[in-house]
Amino acid sequence: MLWDSKMCPLNLISEDSAEISTQSDENDNIIKVQAAVLADLVNGMRNNTPYKITDDIISAGKVPNTYYPEPVYEEYDGYELVIKNAEFTDGILKNITAKVEHYSGLEKKDIPYAVAVAEILNSDGEVIGTYQSTVSTKYDTTNGNGTFNLVFDNVTTELPENGSYKIWLQGFTNDNELMEGDNYRISDYYTPESISDTYLIGDLEDIETSDTFSYFGVKNGSDLSGNNGWYLVGSSERSATIESGGYARLEKKSTSGSYVLYITFSSEVKSSKIVLSEDMYYENGYIKTVLSNKTSTPNSGYKQSITCFTISEKGKLSDSDGNELCDMPKNEWVHIEYELDMDYGTQSLTLNGETYTYDADGLKSIIPSEVTPTALEQFNINGSSKSTFAMNLKNVSVKNTVQEELPSRTVTLNDSDNGTVKITDCDKTTKTVNMNDEVEISAIPNDGYVFDGWYDSDDTIISSKETVVLRVNRDLTLTAKFTEDADDTNYLYKENFNTLTTDTLADNGWKSSSQSSVTIKNDSDDYGNYVYFNPGGSTRNLKATFLTDNVVNQKYTMEMDFGISGGNSATSEFTILSPDTTVADNTSVTGGYIFKLTSTTKSASATKSMVWKVNDDSEKTVTLTQNGTSPVWTNLKLTVDTDNSVTVTITQNDEVVYSDTLSTVDTADITPVGLNFKAGKAYSKAQFDNIKIYTE
Template sequence: MKNNLKKLLCAALSTAMIAGSIVLPMTASADDTTGGNYAVTLDGNTATIHSSSNAYAIIASYDSDNGTLQKLDYQQVSDGSKINVPSGARIMLWDSLQNMRPLLIEPVNVPRKMWKFDFGDSDNVATGYYSVTKDTAYSTNTTKTSDGKKFGLLGTDEKAYEVGTHIDGIDTQEGQVVVVNSGKKNTVTSATDDFLGAVGGAPIKGEPAIEGDYPIRFSMDAENDHYYKVKVYVTGLNQTKDAVATVFSERRHPIITEEKIAAGETKEVKFTATLQNVYIKGRDGAKDFKYADDMLNVVAVGDNVAISAIEVEEVEACPTVWMYTDSTGCDYAALQPFFPLQNYGGTGTFLSKYLPTGVAISNQGDGGINATDSAHWNMANANIGKGDFVYVQYGHNHKDDGPLGYLKAIPKYYEKAHSVGATTIYVGPIDRHNTDQFDAETNTWKSTLNGFSKAAQYYTEVLITGGKTEADNFVAKATSDGLDAGYAYADTVITKGITANGAKDVVFIDLNQPWLDWMKAAGAKVKEIRGSEVYEKNAVDYYFRGVRGGGIDGTHPNDAGADNGAYLFMQEALKLQNNKAQSAITEVEANSIKPLVTGMRSTATPYEVSETVVKAGAAPNKAYPDVYVSLLPTKYPTTIKNVVFAEDGTIQSVDVLKHSVSEKDMSAYGIVVITIKNSDGTEKGKIYANAQVDNTVNGTQTITEFRTSTDGLVLGEGDTYTAVVYRAKDAGGDEGLIVDTDNPDTYSAVYEPMTIKSSIISENFNYEGKTYSGDEDLAGNGNWALAGSAVNTGKLGAESADDVINRRYAEFASTGKKADNSSDGSFYASKKFDVADDSSETVIGTSGKYLIEMDLSYVSGGDLNFGLTDGIDNRNPGGKQSITLFNVASNGSIKAGGKEVGSINKGKWSTVRYILDMDNGTGTIQIDGFDPVTYEFSNYSTFGTVSPTQLTYFLLSASKAAVDVKISDLKVGTLEQEALPKKTITVESSDNTMGSAYIGEAGTTEKTVDMNDMVTLTATANEGYELLAWRKDGSNENFAFTSEITVRAHDTAKFTAVFTVSEPDKYNYLYHETFKTLTTSTLAANGWVSANQQSAMTVEYDENSSLGNYLRFGANTNSRGGEKSFGETYTSDNGLVYAMNIKFTKANIDPNEFAVHSGNMTYNDGNKNYGCTGGYVLYLKQTKDGAITANGQTTTIPNNEWVSVVAVCDFTTHKVNVVAKSLDSSKTYFDGEVDMADTSATGLSGLYCKYGKSSGGSVSMDNIEIFSADQYTE
C-alpha cells in the first residue's frame, strides 16, 4: 500500500511540479469549485495551513545538487495546522489521497538554508558569499550572516589557546598563533579563484615557531541537533605547486587525508555533519562537562593547502552513526604542527573518511569508559532515530568484570536502537601491541581481547536467530552459570536457525583478529623497508601514538593506526556483502549494514607510514616534529642568582640571569646595585656594578667589577643587604655606568639572601674526572641513587661558552614505561643529605624552617614530584615516609599545595625557591622572581601527630609518566626561625551532667603553651553516659574518640568533649571490639600486631557508612600478615557466633585474606606473610581478580564495599553457618554452611589477616562480636 501510494504521489507530483528550478511565492492559494480558500504561509521551517476544509499536505524533498526527488511525505491537515518542513522542499495541498485534486494554484517552495563563504582578499568576494579574509578571526569578527550567525577563523589570534580542544579537535597552546596568507589565480571570476592557507606558526616573543604543517580552521555558528551538508573547495596556496590535503569536519573527523591536488586544480570535498551534545570527561583536575555543540567546523591542513570556498546547507536528518567506544575509538585533538603519528586517533573517528557522504557521525566515546557507561550513553541517545546506526566498541576497560560484564552491559544498546528503528553494530575491539603478545619467529600477535569479540558475536547471532527473548536468556544463563554454559546455550539457539522472532537490525564486525593480522602485515612491510633480518616488535610502533622525545603507547593508535582500523571495519563490512549467501545470519548482517557500504568512498585508502619515516629510525624519531611548549614570560627580564662576598666583607661577584622572554621589555643595559644596611636597619652604603647587565645576551652573566658609594664599604658582622638590577645608562668618563634616573625602571626582583644556619645539601654537580658529555651517569656520585621499574636515566651535563663551563647539571629522564614497553613503570632519584660538620647523619625532624632551592630546565613530559623522604632501600626506593614539595607537570607548569603556582620554560633555566616552615605549617614557593605563593602544608599544620617524623633524603619521583628535566645548583639548608607565639588550648564538656573535661589535672580547663607543644586532654563520663567524640572549635565534625588524647597546640583552639547516653550491649559478649577507643598508636599495645609492617595497621574513620572508627590493614608493599590474639580460647556448649563488618579492597598481585581460628592455623612455608593453608574456623579469601570465597565456597561479596558477616560455629559438627549481607541487609552475598578446616577446634582464640601485594590491597574490619549461639536472633 505504501509503495503504491508513493507511486501515485510521484505521478501526481510530476504533473503538478512542472519545473524544479522555478522559485515560487512564499504563499499560494486557490479557490475550489465550492468556493473554499486554501493557502500555506511559511515562517522559517514551519508551515501554517490555511484551509476551509480538511486536506492533505504533500511534502517533497529534493537533492540540492542534482534536483532529484529524495523523499516524499504526506500529512492530514486542517485550518491552522502547523507542520515542520525541510529546507528546499515543496508543499502541495490535495483534497484527498484518492482524488489527489490540487487545492493550491502552485506548490509552495521552502527556501533552502544555505551559507556560502568566499576565502581570500575582501576585494574579490563572489555574489551571494560572505567574505573570509586572513583577518576574519571568529573571536573578533563582528560581521554575521543574515540570520545572525557568527563565523571566522580559529587559531589566528593571541587568545587562540583559550578555545578548548573539544571544539574542532585542534590543540593550541598559549603563544601558538597560526599565520594565514591569501592567494589567487591569475583571473578571479568565481569564489574558488582566490583562497587562504596557513603558512606556519607566528614567532613567539622572538622565539621561532616549530616548523611543520599548521591548519587553517573555520567555524560558524549552527544549531544543535541539526544536520548540514558541507562542500569545501581545497586548492594550493601556491598554484604552481601540488598540494597534499587533509580535511577534517567537526571534532577532527577526517574526510580526506593526504590527498594530492595537482597544481592549479581545486578539489571539492563533500560531507554531512551533525551537531550533538557530547559528555566529556575532565582532564588534569577539571570536572566532567557537557559540551552542547553549536559550532560547525572545518579544518584543512597539509603541504601547500588552501581553502577557496565553503558552502553549507542545512538538511533533514540523515543516517547517523552514533559511536559508543572507549579510548581506542573516540575523538582526539591534534597537536600543532600537525603530524599524524604524534596524535592519538580513534578507529571510530576515522570511519568518516570511508562512509558515504550522506552519512553523519556523532562520536560519543571517551577514554577510560566501558560498556556499562551511562553518562556518555545518556547524553544524546534520545536523538537516535530511524535509519541510524549505533556503533558499540568496548573491551579495553572491562578489566574488573571481563567478557561477562561486557556481555551483561551491551543489551541496552540494541534495545534502544531497535525501539527507534536504528541498527546496532557490535564491534570487536582492536588489540594492544605489547611485547608479550608478539612472536618474533612467526611475526604474529596474540590476542588479549578476543573474549569480547566472542561475547559480542554470540549475542548478535542469538539476536538474529532467536530474537530478543532468547538473547536475554543467553545473557541470564551466562550470568548464572558462567560464560561457557552461556555459549553452550547460545549454540542450541543458533543451531535451530532464524526464527520468526529473529532480529533484522543488528550486525557484528570483528576488528580484533583483523587488527592482529594487519599488524603482522604492517610489521612485515617495515621489515622490508629496514632491510632487517628479523621481525621486530617495534616495527608497528609507527602506528601507535608517540611524540618526539617520548615513548610509544602500547594500546592507543595514532592517526595512521586509527585510519587503518577504520579501513579494516569497512573491509569487514564489504566481506559481509560479498559473502551474504554464506549463511542466513550473514545475509541478515549484510542487509543491516548495507547502507554504510553502499556509496562508501571506495577510492579512499588507509595511511601507510613512509619509507622516510621508517628509515629515520625506531619511532618516535627525528622525523617527528618537536613538541611545542609555551614560553611563558618571567615577571622581570633578569634574576639575580647569587651574590658573593669575600671573608673580609668586600664584594666579589654577582650572577645575573637574563631571560629570553619576560613581561617587561629590557630595552637598555642594566646595572646591579647592592644596598648594605647596619644591624639597626639604617643604610650603610651602596655598591654599584661597573659592568653592565647586557640586554642583548640571554643567559647567565657574572659581574665582577664594582665601586662603592663610600670608601671602604664592606659587609660587616650583623649587616644585611639587598640587590636589584635597575635600568642603566652609560654616562661616560669617570662616572661610567649609572642608574638611569631620567627613565627609571627595575629589571629584577629584589634579591634578599637567605641566612642559612647550616647547609644540608650543596650540589653543583661538579665531580672530578667527569667530561660532562651527557653520557656519564650521575648515580654513584655525591650520594645520588636511581631506582624504579621504568627506563630511567640520570646523566651529567654542562653548558659552556668559549670552551669554559658556566653551568653543570644533572638531567633526569624516564620513559614512564618498563623496558619492554609492556606496562607502566616508576622513577626515583634520591640524594642523601650531606653529613653534618661533626660527621654525624643530617636529619630534618618535625620542626624548623628550611630552604630548598634549585635551577630547573624543562625538557619534556611531566608529573615529576620534588620532595623529601626518610630513607630508601630496595623495597622502598621512595622511602617509607615522604613529603611532596612541588610537582613539575606537563608543559613545565609547577603545582604546589594542589594548585598551579607558575611555570618553567622548555630549554630555559628557572630558579625555584621553596621554604618549608614546619612550625607554622606552611610551604612558600617562588619561581623566577615572581610573587611568592604561600599555602598551608597539612603535614605540619595539624593538631595531631606530625608525619614524617624524620627526613634524610632529597627525592625525585614519578609514576607512569614520561618526563625529562634538568637540575642545577641544588641547595637545602636550615634557616633562622622567628620566635614562635604562645597558643591557648581550652576544653569543655558538652553537658556537665553527663561528664567533665580537663587538661592535665582535673579542674584545669585552659592552658597557654608554646606553639606546637603537646597537651593532654581528658574526658570523664558520669555513670550511665559515655564519650561520643571530641570536637574542635564548635565544629560538628568528630576530632577524636578516646577519653584521653594528646593534641599539638598548633593554634589557639577549644575542644569539646561530647557525651551521650550509654547504650546497653545487645548480647552478653565474650569479646567485642568497635575500635572506638583505639588509635593507630595504641593498636600494638592492644594485641593488634603485624610483625613486618605494623605501620600498615591503622585506625581510620568512616562517616559514609556510619561505622565510625574501624581497623584498616594494607599498604603498597609486599604482602604482609597481621593478627590479634584474644588471650584465651572462647568456648560455649551452645556454640559461638562470630560477627563483624568487613571490607576487602583487591590487590593487583596477591590475595587478601581473613581468618578466625582456634589456635591451630598453618601458613605457607610457615610464614604469616605468605597466607593461610589450614587450621581455620572461618576463612575469607579475595583473589587479585576480586572474587571472594568463604572456606573455599564461592560468594558474591563485592570488592571495596562494607558487608556484614555472621558465622554461627558448631564445634561438635565442625560446621559453620555463614551469612554475608550488605550493611542495610538489602542484598545477600552468601548464605550457606561451610566446613571448618580445623576439625579439632573447640572455640575461638584469635584472628589473622593478610593484605595482597603492591597496589591497593587491604582488609578492613569493624564491630567484631563473639557471643554464645543460644543468644543469637537474626
C-alpha cells in the same frame, strides 16, 4: 757495543740496510739475521720526532683536571673537627653531631680518640656544670673523614632560664683519659651563637653551599647517580648526567616506568624552615619536586612527603595542591627559590621575582596525617609513569634556616556530666607544651552514653575518635560531646579498642608468638583505634579470645570490620573459632570451626585482589580487594543458629561481595570462643575493629 753469539763485536753501519762488517765470513749469515732484529729495535733513535701532547689534554687546563686528578694540598691552619649540631630535649643536652675537617691534623697531634665536653652556664655566664660525652661513643680518629655522633647520658641539669652552653671536642687517650690543654682541643667552641643556616646536601669537601655539578676528577657526560650523594632509580629509558658548563642533564625518554632522582640530607629536619634554591632549564614534560622522609627505595608515590611544586605536561607550574600558579618558562635558565616552614605549615615559591604562597595542609592540621612527615630527610625530583620530560639543573642547594624561638601552646579539655576527658599522659584536662608537640587526649563515656566527637571552640567537629593524638600548633580548647545510648542490644561481646593500647592487647586476649607484631593503630578517619597485625617475612598466628566462660546455646549474630591480605609463598587463614578448634603457634588450625577463609593465590607488591576459599570448599570462594600486600577494610556479618547454620554476608567498598548460608564445620558447639589469623609467609597482614556479638 753489541756482540754476536761468538762474542765478536758488531759494528752497525746502517740502520735501514743493516750493513755489518764482521771478522769472519762464516758468521756472515748469523750476523745478518741478528742485525735485522736489532735494526727494528733501534730504528728511529736518531732524529726521532718529539712526542706530541694531544689537544684534549692541553684544553683540560692546569692540574688538577680530568686527565691528572691529583689533588693539590694546602697548609691547613683551622681546627681538625667541627661541631655541626647539638641536640637538647626538654633543655637537657643529649648528643652532638660533628664532622672531620682535617684528618691529617689529628695524625700529627697523635690524638687517638675524641670526646665532647660541655659547660652549662647560668644567666650570669657562670659555669654551673661541666660534662663529658660517654666513653662508649668516643670517636676513633683512625676512621678518617666523616660525620659522627657523641652522646651525653649523664647530663641531668636542665639549662637554667636565660642560661647558655659552650661545647667543644677534646682529645682522648687509649686509656680513656682526657688529653688536657688547649693544644688537644680539636674543635672551635660551639655556642648558641654558632647556630646558623645548615646546608643539607653535598658530600664533597668543596661543596658546602650549592651543588654546581662540577666534580673533581669526573668527566663530562658521566652518570650523576653515585656522585656527591645523588642517586637515580626507576625503569629504563632514564638518565641523569653531568655536563660541561656545570649543570646536570635530566631526561625520561619513555612514557612508561618511573623516574626518581634523590639526594639524602646530611641530617634530618624536624622543625624550622627548609629553603630549596635551584636554577632550572625546563624543556618539556611532567616534573614533581618533593621533600620526603628517608626510605630504602624512594618512588614517586610513597607516603610521608611534602610536594614543593609540580610542572604539568602542558608546562603549568602548580602548588602542592595542584593549583596552577603560572606558565613555566621553557628553554631558558630561571632561578627558583622555595621555602617550607615546618612549624607554621606554610610554603612559598619565588620565580622570576614573583612570589606565591600556599599552605602545607598536613602541617597545618591539628590531627597528624599518616602521609605528613614528622621529619624530612631527602630531596627528590620525580617523573610520571605516563610522561616523558627533559630539563637541566644547576646551583642546587637545600638549607635548614634558623627559626625564631617557638611559643608555648595550651590544650584545654572541657569536662562533661555524661563522660570523662583527660590528657592521657597526665590525667589532667589542661596542659601547656612546646608548639607542635603531640598530645594524646581521651574521652570515656559513662554507662548509657556513647561518644559523639571532639569539637573545637567554633563547635566544629575535629575527630570522632575517643582517643586522638593532637599536633598542638595553636592554643586549643576542645569539648567532648556524649549522647544517650539508645541501643538496648544484648551484647555478649563488644570491642572497639578505644580504651586499649598496644601494651594492653595481650592482657585482653589478643596474643601472638610475635607479640611485637600486634599493635594498636589510629590512622583512619573512618575508624578509631584498631588492631593491626604485621609479622613481616614469617608465618605467624594472631589469636583473639572472645567467649570462653559461657556456652552460647541460642541464635546470635557476630559483626566486625576486618581486613586481610595473603602471603606470597604460604597460605593465609582467617578462622572464627569454636570450642572444638585447636590452634597451634604459626600453623593452620585443626578440628572444627564456625567459619574460615583460606587464601588460594599469592600476593605481590602490585596485587589488587585475592581469592579466598570459604570453609575449605574449593567450590565456594570470595574475591577481596587488597592494596599490594596491605589489607582493605571489609565488613563481616555472621548469623549463627542452633541448627549449626551460618548465614554469611561480606561487604567491601559498600558492595556485598559474598552472601550464602553455610554450616559450621565438625563442631556441634556454636559458641564463638575467638578468632585466629594465620599470616602466611611472607608479608601477609590483618586488621580488626568494631567486633560485636549479640543476641536478637
